[in-house]
Amino acid sequence: MKQTLTPVELLFKTFNETTELLMNELDCTYLEALAETGENIFQDKVLQEELSEMAKKRLEKYYNDLSCNSYSKEDMRKAFQLACLKGMRENVQPNHQMTPDSIGIFLSFLMNKFMEGKNSFTLLDPAIGTGNLVTTMINYLPNYDIVAYGVDVDDVLIRLAYVSANLQEHPIQLDCQDSLGPLLIDPVDAVVCDLPVGYYPDDVRASEYDLKADQGHSYAHHLFIEKSCEHTVDGGYLFFIVPNNLFESPEAPKLHSYIKKHLHIQALLQLPDSMFKNKEAGKSILVLQKQKEGVKPPKEVLLVNMPSLTNKQQMEVIMGKINLWFEENKAL
Numbered sequence: 001m002k003q004t005l006t007p008v009e010l011l012f013k014t015f016n017e018t019t020e021l022l023m024n025e026l027d028c029t030y031l032e033a034l035a036e037t038g039e040n041i042f043q044d045k046v047l048q049e050e051l052s053e054m055a056k057k058r059l060e061k062y063y064n065d066l067s068c069n070s071y072s073k074e075d076m077r078k079a080f081q082l083a084c085l086k087g088m089r090e091n092v093q094p095n096h097q098m099t100p101d102s103i104g105i106f107l108s109f110l111m112n113k114f115m116e117g118k119n120s121f122t123l124l125d126p127a128i129g130t131g132n133l134v135t136t137m138i139n140y141l142p143n144y145d146i147v148a149y150g151v152d153v154d155d156v157l158i159r160l161a162y163v164s165a166n167l168q169e170h171p172i173q174l175d176c177q178d179s180l181g182p183l184l185i186d187p188v189d190a191v192v193c194d195l196p197v198g199y200y201p202d203d204v205r206a207s208e209y210d211l212k213a214d215q216g217h218s219y220a221h222h223l224f225i226e227k228s229c230e231h232t233v234d235g236g237y238l239f240f241i242v243p244n245n246l247f248e249s250p251e252a253p254k255l256h257s258y259i260k261k262h263l264h265i266q267a268l269l270q271l272p273d274s275m276f277k278n279k280e281a282g283k284s285i286l287v288l289q290k291q292k293e294g295v296k297p298p299k300e301v302l303l304v305n306m307p308s309l310t311n312k313q314q315m316e317v318i319m320g321k322i323n324l325w326f327e328e329n330k331a332l
């Protein structure tokens, strides 16, 4: 009996098979070929002139079969995410890994709470990568008109973000550059970023930051926090995915005093260890608010140890705790 594929399975199959075809024809990596096929699907034509007639015909057949159905934005994102994950198994550094959508979905719940009362806002991800985090959040925040900006230094990843945003019809403004250099983006209402963790190699540029190291290379993730703060409006919010030991490193005292001077810590939520390869690789969500005259810090910081994000029962308990915190702290 022939099994019918779900829309996500069908999309993934097309992404995957056309990517492999292009990868062989163009002699490039899986991720590069994925960006090519994604652009072909978006433009509804085969754009690569160097292909053999046979390959071109095969691709056209795949694309025609696909266009007989319609797909939701989430179908597109999920299928593209699966293909990216497959490509990343090839050779992507741990720091360039895509943000899993379970985190994006949870972050959209948090963002919705912090943005209550607004109809629209501007959003920046200064390390947008494949765009999976930002597009998951936009898809899960349908009641807001979100004007989004993304920056990344990796040209292949940002090309994937561009293709994925096009396929989901999200008009995100993307720039391929080092986010720690000058950015031509006005301060935004909210920043979201799965921070690249590690040393930043450019000591000259790092020297312009308050959070530069006194000796040797500076931490990129600290500089990203400072840069993001500069690009946030007063009273705006910043949502970071940070290493669990953020406040324990030798550079942490400087980070503490920078935060004290410019920001209010709103929440620190430790993600479950089961999401990461080992305990040392564990991450948390840090929520900050940029200081503004008349805006007080919360009475207490929301501190949570998250259960598995797929454990419905335990998640409901935590959501209840978070909702209570908002009632007690955000109605100031």
Ligand code: SAM
Pocket: 095, 096, 097, 098, 099, 100, 126, 127, 128, 129, 130, 131, 132, 133, 134, 151, 152, 153, 154, 157, 177, 178, 179, 180, 193, 194, 195, 196, 220
């Ligand atoms: N949220 C992204 C997603 O869903 O695909 C993943 C972000 S990944 C954890 C961190 C990203 O930081 C990588 O895409 C990497 O290329 C980017 N990055 C590292 N250093 C950077 C820099 N100096 N400027 C801009 N982007 C940088």
